[in-house]
Amino acid sequence: MSRRRILTLIFFSLLIALSAVWFHTITESIGSLLFSSPRPPKDITMTTTSAAASSDRAVLVIGAGLAGLSAATEALRRNVPVRLLDRAPKPGGNSIKASSGINGAPTRFQKMPEDTTFFSDTVKSAGQSMKMATAAREAQIAALTNQSKSAVEWLVDDQGVDLSVVAQLGGHSNARTHRGSGQTPPGAAIVTAMLKNLKENPQFKLFTDCEVTSLVQDTPGGKVSGVEATLAEEVGEGDAKTKVAKQITFTGPVVFAAGGFGGDTNGLLAKYRPDLAGIPSTNDPRPGAHGILTKVGAKLVDMDKVQIHPTGFVDPANQLSGLKFLAAEVLRGEGGILLYEGKRFVNEMETREFISNVVMKLPQKDSGEARQWDVQLLLDPGACDKAASHVGFYVWKGLVSKKKISDLDETTRQSIQDYAAVVNGERKDEFGRSIFGHWRLKGTNDEDSQEVCVGRVTPIVHFTMGGAVIDETGRVLANEMGEEEKKYIEGLWGAGEITGGLHGDNRLGGSSLLECVVFGRQAGQHAAEYLSAAQ
Structure with a gap:
């Protein structure tokens, strides 16, 4: 065998080996994001200290999934401080697991004539629920679909996320579900990019292991002016490390984006859909946070969907x-x-x-x-x-x-x-x-x-369509969906899976991430403007 052929074989062997290492590194990285445990290590104990307080007013975002990240990003654009609170040890929620992509139409990535059927596809998917509170549901769907183009462009042009590949999913008349061309699934790609951008802003603070226990109201039935939370902080060194639970109050308007109740098997899921007992879930086992909203007067809709x-x-x-x-x-x-x-x-x-x-x-x-x-x-x-x-x-x-x-x-x-x-x-x-x-x-x-x-x-x-009633701008309502006179809960917005009424009987694939971006951005914007006006 010639020396040239031997060197060629060595070169390609090294290339294959390096490719294998690269792929393993990529998948290990994604795996650590998607499968990290939501629970603290077993050797960490919890004790409670006296209450602390955060007197600095800020936009308070509850939940670090895509809805919360979108709200935090838009609030920061308006030059106000943001506190992002999440009960898990790591941010990302279920959004980081999303694997199909985000809907948008019409976008520059769609290789087809202008896509005009997104609204009608969503209405059709919502099914029989559209017969109740039709005008309110149509307003939400219109907000979702009309802003889908700008939502995708915002992620690409503003947040630096690749969404250049478009596929057609079930229930869609056209290919409109966007994902990247690389190895990282779309949910992980979007969440990691946005977290990186947020952490570069000095007005942003992220609190993980932070369980919100209640909303603060100035008077019973009055405006929401903050949250009560339990914050787990790690103290000590080495084998002596423990997590100390501190009761803390954060002040400011609230964007509630704490997710659905698909993993609340023995709680809300058992209450509203006992027939689903025993069916596995994609959601981490954790209680739904809907009760925190209803305690301040929020109404729920479509909880059996x-x-x-x-x-x-x-x-x-x-x-x-x-x-x-x-x-x-x-x-x-x-x-x-x-x-x-x-x-x-x-x-x-x-x-x-x-x-x-x-x-x-x-x-x-x-x-x-x-x-x-x-x-x-x-x-x-x-x-x-x-x-x-x-x-x-x-x-x-x-x-x-x-x-x-x-x-x-x-x-x-x-x-x-x-x-x-x-x-x-x-x-x-x-x-x-x-x-x-x-x-x-x-x-x-x-x-x-x-x-x-x-x-x-x-x-x-997989997903719970029901949740708190909101209007098309994300404001949480204290009356039933579709009532002509809207009663708003001042200082409170909602976004993402914690809200209801948008998807009706069935959510189209690719619309969960879109919902998070569209309503999260609006909620963050309005909460920031509310905070600025009050100062």
Whole structure:
């Protein structure tokens, strides 16, 4: 062998090794963000000290998910101090786990004529709920969809987030769900970029391990002027470290963005949807914060509207875990199919509600107290390549495996051939699917050596559509949704999953991050203006 050929082989070997190290580093970094424990270390004890007080007035943002981060960013733009309080040890909430992307239309990234159906798609997805308080719901939906273009552009141009890839998800008439072209999932990319920007502002302070216990009102039923919270602070060194719980009062107008109640299994979820007992969730187990709002007069709406996502990964290493990782909707949007006993059974591009209902009518897998179904998610090489940033992470986590077509059972192989014939226009899909993403298999026998990506999935509790009643600017109301005369709770705004009325029966994929940005930005802006006017 020539010396030149030997050096060439050495070069490419080193290149492959470095690529493997790079991918492992990226996925380790994302994994630490997504799977960090929300609980303090076991060797840390909690004691309570006397109450402390923060006399400096500031915009108080409760919850460090995307809604809270958006509110904090807009408030800081108006040159007021911001205190961001989160009960978890690390910021990000469920937003940091978001894996499909953020909706926006029309944007410069959509390679299509102007998208004009976002409003009607959202109304259709909201279902029967639109018959109640129709005008109020339409006002919220209009705010969401009309500001979606500016929300995406704000994240890209102002916050430096890559959202250049656009996919079509279930329930959407057009491709409008944006994500980045790199390895980081969109939720993590957005949250980390915004946190970095916020921490560069000297008027911003983040308090983690900070549990808000109540809102402060000047008089019963009066304006909100602050919050009472329990702040866990670490003291001591080495083995003597403990966390001391301090009762503290923060003063200022409040943006409440503490998230939903999907993980409150034995609390609000059991109260409003006892029929969902035993179904796993994507949400960390923690109580909903809605009671804090109702104590100051806030009204709740749509609390029985809970979204079941059809595809949560069943981890082969821990099949009965009640906390599951979402199989992003983009996997189906890019061409993936769902199989039960090797056969397709549904249009994978239908709404989450529709697909979940179809799956849950199938025979349930015998899993003891856990309620699970045994469905297979399969992507061909084209879909795998297009969703590579997601697939690589799922493979690393052991949730997805790659298999040659020749190693699949006969029924599954036949289903691949039948679906390929539909994609290639040789037959009409019996389930009505007309959008096929980037599926490229032709269904021929010479493709048996090609690899497909497969994983087991089951329906999971994912999102709660109900919450505090707000208007289209994010102000929290003390009257029922749709009442003509609005009664506002002064000094209080809401944004994100803690609020209700926007999504109705069912939320479109990609609209949760959008909701956080649109209403979070408005809430932060108005709270800052309120604080400035009062000083």
